[in-house]
Amino acid sequence: MVANQDAILSVEGLRKRYGGVSALRGVDFRIRRGEVCGLIGPNGSGKSTLFDCCTGLQRSDSGKVVLNGRDITKWSMNRIAREGHLVRSFQKTVVFHSLNSEENLVLAGQMSSFPGLLSTFSLGPAAGRRLRRLRERAAELIEISGLQRVAHLPAGNMSGGQQKLLQFASMLMPEPELILLDEPLAGINPVLIEKVIESIREANRRLGVTFVVIEHNTDVLMELSHRVIVLHQGAKLAEGDPQSIVSDPQVIEAYLGV
Amino acid sequence: MSTTLDTPAPVPRHLPALRWTGALAVVAALGVAPLVLGGYYLHALIIAMIFLLPAHGLNLILGYTGMLSLAQGVFFGIGAYVSALLSLHFGTSFAFNLVASGVIAGAIALPLGIPALRLRTYSFVMCTLGFVVIAQTVAKNWISMTRGDMGLAGIPQPKFQFGSTVLNINTIPAYYYLAPVVAILATLGFYALIKSPAGRAMVAIRDNEVLAESLGVPTWAYKLVVFMLSAMFAGLGGSLYAHYMTVVSPLVFQMYYSTTILVIVLGGGVGRVPGAVIGSVLFVALSEALRITPELRMMIYGFVLLLLVFSVPNGLAPLLDRGLERLARISPVTRGGRTHGR
Numbered sequence: 001m002v003a004n005q006d007a008i009l010s011v012e013g014l015r016k017r018y019g020g021v022s023a024l025r026g027v028d029f030r031i032r033r034g035e036v037c038g039l040i041g042p043n044g045s046g047k048s049t050l051f052d053c054c055t056g057l058q059r060s061d062s063g064k065v066v067l068n069g070r071d072i073t074k075w076s077m078n079r080i081a082r083e084g085h086l087v088r089s090f091q092k093t094v095v096f097h098s099l100n101s102e103e104n105l106v107l108a109g110q111m112s113s114f115p116g117l118l119s120t121f122s123l124g125p126a127a128g129r130r131l132r133r134l135r136e137r138a139a140e141l142i143e144i145s146g147l148q149r150v151a152h153l154p155a156g157n158m159s160g161g162q163q164k165l166l167q168f169a170s171m172l173m174p175e176p177e178l179i180l181l182d183e184p185l186a187g188i189n190p191v192l193i194e195k196v197i198e199s200i201r202e203a204n205r206r207l208g209v210t211f212v213v214i215e216h217n218t219d220v221l222m223e224l225s226h227r228v229i230v231l232h233q234g235a236k237l238a239e240g241d242p243q244s245i246v247s248d249p250q251v252i253e254a255y256l257g258v
Numbered sequence: 259m260s261t262t263l264d265t266p267a268p269v270p271r272h273l274p275a276l277r278w279t280g281a282l283a284v285v286a287a288l289g290v291a292p293l294v295l296g297g298y299y300l301h302a303l304i305i306a307m308i309f310l311l312p313a314h315g316l317n318l319i320l321g322y323t324g325m326l327s328l329a330q331g332v333f334f335g336i337g338a339y340v341s342a343l344l345s346l347h348f349g350t351s352f353a354f355n356l357v358a359s360g361v362i363a364g365a366i367a368l369p370l371g372i373p374a375l376r377l378r379t380y381s382f383v384m385c386t387l388g389f390v391v392i393a394q395t396v397a398k399n400w401i402s403m404t405r406g407d408m409g410l411a412g413i414p415q416p417k418f419q420f421g422s423t424v425l426n427i428n429t430i431p432a433y434y435y436l437a438p439v440v441a442i443l444a445t446l447g448f449y450a451l452i453k454s455p456a457g458r459a460m461v462a463i464r465d466n467e468v469l470a471e472s473l474g475v476p477t478w479a480y481k482l483v484v485f486m487l488s489a490m491f492a493g494l495g496g497s498l499y500a501h502y503m504t505v506v507s508p509l510v511f512q513m514y515y516s517t518t519i520l521v522i523v524l525g526g527g528v529g530r531v532p533g534a535v536i537g538s539v540l541f542v543a544l545s546e547a548l549r550i551t552p553e554l555r556m557m558i559y560g561f562v563l564l565l566l567v568f569s570v571p572n573g574l575a576p577l578l579d580r581g582l583e584r585l586a587r588i589s590p591v592t593r594g595g596r597t598h599g600r
Contacts, residue, residue, distance in 0.1 A: 055472065082474035090472075096465040099458070107462050110455050111474035117483070120455040127455065174474060 007066075008033040008178055008210050009054065009086075014063035016049055016234075023049040025234040026063070031178070036204050036211045038225035038242070040218060042255050045231040047214045048091060051180050055088045056080045068177070082111050087171045088180040093163045093187075097156025101147050101166055104155050105138035106131065109173035134173075141169040145199075161192045168199055172207070179203070181213045185220060193217075197224055218256065222246060230255060272586040277532075280582065284535065288438050292431045300434045302546035303539070304502060307437040310538040311495030312515075313522040314448045314531075315488035321529030322452060323484050324464035326379075329370070329386035331516030332393040333363040333489035335506075337496025339397065342410040342506045352416035352427075356440070356497045363493025364486040371485040375478060394511035409507025413500050433502055440498055444491060448531060451487065460484060464529075492519075518542065525566055527575025536574045 009031040016024040024046045031037050039047050052058035054065050056077035065073045067084045080086050096104050113130045114120045120127075142151050145165040150158050155166055164184070171179050181200070185193050197220060203209045215221040222228065222242035230238040230245060232254045238245060245251055292300055312330045319327050337359035344350045344358060374385045397404050404410065416427040416436060427436050451457055462470040463477050471477050500506050518541065526537025544562065548555040570577050 077471040078474050078476045088472055094466055094469045096462050098465055107458050108473045117479055123450055123454050
């Protein structure tokens with residue numbers, strides 16, 4: 001259910017080249033606040049590059065990224081996360097391997113809880129209170145994710161599926177408004193797929209978090225998404241509700257197949 | 259949910275208490291050492307405690323943010339020269355010089371760190387190596403300030419005044435009791451740093467810089483602050499060194515000092531506080547103590563290094579940990595423990 005139709009993220013004429021290859025060729029779209037938007041397309045269509053440009057990991061050659069009405073095109077990645085309340089996952093599951101689950105989660109939330117870099121060097125009572133709140137929230141998320149039994153282990157010693165759940169919980173820690181998920185279901189078993197999907201739905205419904213999800217498991221994505229955008233060769237091919245996308249001849253030819 | 263980790267290894271409950279007992283035992287042993295050790299061995303321990311400070315600095319930047327800096331010797335030398343110049347030209351006290359050396363070394367690290375920290379891994383190491391060469395050249399050639407190769411001699415030994423009582427730190431046993439006070443304070447400061455939320459951010463940067471950035475951690479700013487803090491630790495060590503040796507020359511900028519600090523941290527165990535302590539005692543005190551056999555000194559030192567590299571490649575601290583864990587397992591066990599800030 002889309003709660004609000006105004007745009008949380010707008011991308012206008014985004015272009016990005018790697019050497020002689022055009023990864024993005026003037027992409028335009030808007031993400032509505034409160035929706036789950038699927039982003040599909042063949043390999044090399046520019047989906048991950050689009051995420052990289054929206055989150056500051058890559059600088060676009062031209063075009064504009066507007067988040068909550070603010071032009072963030074030239075913002076650093078950490079500023080986008082901190083001030084823009086936008087977080088993302090990566091194709092390969094990544095966690096801080098030498099920190100345990102609680103520390104991973106506290107770290108994920110700490111930059112939005114402390115007023116500035118220097119305040120994080122403090123061990124004073126104010127810092128203690130902030131940390132206490134972060135630890136309480138981390139404990140809740142560990143429980144929700146079912147990671148209690150392995151919570152004390154360094155994340156690097158956890159299984160791939162457990163790391164996936166920890167990664168998802170980490171993204172919820174800073175209480176973001178927008179989460180970009182890059183192939184959240186890749187390489188996980190069907191039970192875990194259900195769990196991740198349920199977590200996305202829960203965060204979307206209960207917390208009002210907006211999601212943009214890149215996923216090759218189109219059946220699941222069509223069921224999960226309110227709207228789908230299709231990229232092909234660095235440009236937007238189609239946009240619409242899942243039903244119209246699966247029956248779009250252009251999309252079928254370029255990506256979905258017969 | 260499936261898991262491959264159904265039986266995680268329990269952590270002995272008594273391990274933290276054992277660690278603290280061990281730390282207190284080390285402090286107690288240091289306290290009674292003058293009663294049983296001769297002047298030369300005390301000198302070796304003083305040098306070890308002095309080198310512990312720049313080692314803490316390197317441990318912070320290498321062990322917690324994953325950047326190898328060879329410039330610790332530079333900031334150690336800057337701290338030594340700052341103390342020498344302040345005391346010789348302005349007659350300032352040891353305490354003032356100590357603080358000033360740390361602050362000035364940290365301040366000098368700022369303009370050096372801004373360009374250097376834009377570089378990655380090997381380029382950053384090469385850049386810090388360049389700082390060593392430049393610092394040595396400046397110390398040799400800025401004769402009006404440093405007196406070149408002649409160095410600065412006659413640096414006063416520390417003196418503390420409590421009312422009408424004057425405490426002169428002008429003997430080896432007296433300095434032996436001053437050096438650990440500074441070393442222990444620096445170690446506690448180091449602990450405070452790594453236990454703070456910033457310490458967690460440093461570990462995150464070491465583990466995965468891009469992921470840390472994506473969660474809002476300003477990684478470059480953290481690295482710059484850590485570079486400055488590591489320089490401050492080295493500057494404090496340099497000040498202690500200058501007031502102990504009473505002479506400073508461009509030799510303090512030799513690569514030998516930076517490599518000694520590196521050997522302390524790598525040999526002791528990167529990212530481990532006990533590692534730096536063990537490393538400084540073993541590698542500095544051993545090197546100094548072996549001066550009694552000058553012909554065999556460097557050969558024995560090199561042999562010990564080789565032995566360690568092959569037997570405990572991760573340094574001595576993990577070996578100590580395993581020993582303590584084994585000891586702690588004698589008692590009932592429980593799960594728990596955090597991995598951040600060891």
